[in-house]
Amino acid sequence: MYIVTGACGFIGSNLLAEMEHRGYRDIAVVDEFGKGDKWRNVAKRGALQFFLPSQIDMLLEKHPSDIEAVMHLGAISSTTETDVDLIVRSNFQLTVKLFDFCIAHNTPLIYASSAATYGGGEHGFVDRDDLKFISSLRPLNPYGWSKNSVDKYIASAIGGSATQVVGLKFFNVYGPNEYHKGMQMSVMRHFYEQFRTTGKVRLFKSYRDDFADGEQRRDFVWVGDCVNVMLWMLEHRDVSGLFNVGTGNATSYNVVAQSVARTMGLDPVIEYIDMPESVRHQYQYFTQADLTKLRSVGYDAPFASVPDGVEQYVGGYLMGSDIYR
DSSP states (O other): OEEEETTTSHHHHHHHHHHHHTTOOOEEEEOOOTTSSGGGGGTTOOSOEEEOGGGHHHHHHHOTTTOOEEEEOOSOOOTTOOOHHHHIIIIIIHHHHHHHHHHHHTOOEEEEEEGGGGTTOTTOSOOOOOHHHHHHOOOSSHHHHHHHHHHHHHHHHOTTOOSOEEEEEEOEEEOTTOGGGGGGSOHHHHHHHHHHHHSSEEEEOOOSTTSOTTOOEEOEEEHHHHHHHHHHHHHOTTOOEEEEESOSOOEEHHHHHHHHHHHHTOOOOEEEEOOOHHHHTTOOSBOOOOOHHHHHTTOOOOOOOHHHHHIIIIIIIITSSOOOO
16 A cells, blocks of 8 residues: 555645556555545546545554555645644644554655755755754745755654655645645746736736846746656655755746747746735745755656646646646
């Protein structure tokens, strides 16, 4: 049995689709659906076993020796969530519980960390494992703090264990099945809707002299590439540690908007607007994954460029008759 938490969410549902495609069977899906359309993310999948997060203890107790691996993607992923108690329960405590189980039963654990742990990038974007470095990072919001707290706990608790434990620091992921995330959807999705409904895109002005308006840059990574990294890790159980998952290239919002417009056959009309005061103090102007460590362990597959990824997403899903994978 493979346990996938957060399996009906954005990255999780894409992981399920690829696992099914590659022939993985006996997958336990752990997630909450709520009252929206999140169920559509897994509507195309074959036979699955569904469990609520409140049933995770029962699942672990019932199958202590049957679990091949735990793929832990479940979390409060909103960077604007302010209920820190909820974040601690969902992001920190559940991950620690799964980590302790996996160490006790020598079960591989692959979990989602985040590039949000790097904060403003004062220490760069290098995926070092040592506790001193991880403790030096200063995330800008409770979500990033919770992910960094997990990384610190695991770095301090893993000792000399031979169990595979992999934390993946996802950068700005985009792709199909993110539609339930509302304002937390990728800019690709938001730009598509703005172009479709208004014929233009609105971007935040820059409040730093070293960045022109719209030239704020992020490492945008296609969700299919994230899934490929996860499954590669699952197939290479001698690899452990924290790893960045991005393209290794930072792309400006201007280029993203132009790529979306080009795929839609539109002129890239861009309007620059004021950034809300509430986000100015925690806004990341630049992120770029350092992939040296990931490449050093043998992962050599290419990552889609933003224009290629936008073509796959906008042209292959958003402009098609079925937007779900």
